[in-house]
Amino acid sequence: MAQAIRLRQASSPLKASCHTCSLSNLCLPLAVEENDLERLEDIVQQGRIFNRGEHIFDQSTPFRSCFAVRSGSIKTSIITENGEEQVTGFFMPGELVGLDSMSSENYACTAKALERTSVCEFPIEKLEELTGKLPELQHHMYHLMSQEIQNSHQLAMLLSKNTAEERIAALLLSLSSRFQRRRMSGTNFSLPMARNDIANFLGLAVETVSRVFTRFQNQGVIKARGREVELLDVEALQMVSREFSRQGGQ
Template sequence: MSEIKLSAVHSLKTACSNCSVMELCLPLGLTGQEVARLDTLIVQRVKVKKGATLYRAGDPLRSLFAVRIGSFKTSVLSIDGREQTTGFHMPGEMLGLDAISNELHACSAFALEDSEVCPVHFSQLEKLAQELPSLQHSLNKILSREIVRDHDMLMMLGNMNSDERLAAFLLNLSQRLSLRGYSSSNFVLKMRREEIGSYLGLRLETICRGIAHLRDQGLVEVSGRDVRIHDMEGLKQLIAGCNRPPLR
């Protein structure tokens, strides 16, 4: 794990059955006995400091990482060295899926805040999934969710204008936070506006104008990184013309 010195990492044993995001993670749909078997693969949870790299593009696949606490961004570098943000990940989501195809990570993952992950050794996970069809089904659902999210992203970039992209992004965060028991209308952005712009394919000044437009319409107020959604239905209607739900 790049930039994570194991000697300096505070590692603790944890149990999937006691995790607050179990119902959003790999144990989804597993019985208590099956969760206990999955639990044996997670030797420790690992703290990752804000700004530290969990893995870098080109690193070999060793583990998948379930986000337990905090948040991460993934990114790739273009040929000319520019960073392109490819995703933002919350508790209950998996990191490292990009490396399954050729056993090398295609992107890098950085902690947006002090975070914790549960590493799951991939070869051991594959072996256990062969014995537990429910675990294989859960893994398939996670992989499918990533594919659908990529499709939604491509459709958004192709069909939505800048204000609609920003509205869809904020609505997506709202819905994902709500699933985790947080407020859907008041939350804090963990990422910088430049990173949002990179993810949405927009310049920083366009993001700033979009925030002002949403505020002027009485939909959303953004102060620094604090977000307050005033009109959830209005936000949904803004992107309804695209005939698709917001990003998953």
């Protein structure tokens, strides 16, 4: 008892304030009734900070928690038997990382901070227990996981049918809309990831990514300097990204 009180007090300063979190409309709290929010907050460990390059978790280590990005950004990747890396996703604030590991004892991928990043941790047993009690939350979990499947299908589609230009246009637009969701500029942002990661993620050579960037720039569609990107002609990008199958019919 006394211990319970002590714990509660001790964790109080660290305890999540989903109530006040600006991302609550994107993250798990979205699904939770105001009066149940405390129960979610009770299981969250909040405020862990990772520096650029640090691992949030590692492939093949015991799967314990899912993580919500609070600020910064994360890349997930799989290391194959050959030692090759495959980037499987980029995660921005409000997005949940680790859903692909819920089928195994160990993490299915490695999550790495692309910049100084703060996360909220949801221990999986507690989360599962809670979703069993809160149907809305369970529904939301299904929703998120399903979304992840769809995203991955979209990616597979992009990789199997689209040209380098189309893939990069699609990525830029995806990032753009994700920035916008957070009420940041959708046309003027800085890429959290290196060219290398983009290339890997999109199944291209780094050189190709570079070439496409400059090609877009020459066409006046974007302005790029290193990681700093400005989308000058969003419509053109949209054209490009869905303009496969039709030949040249701009």
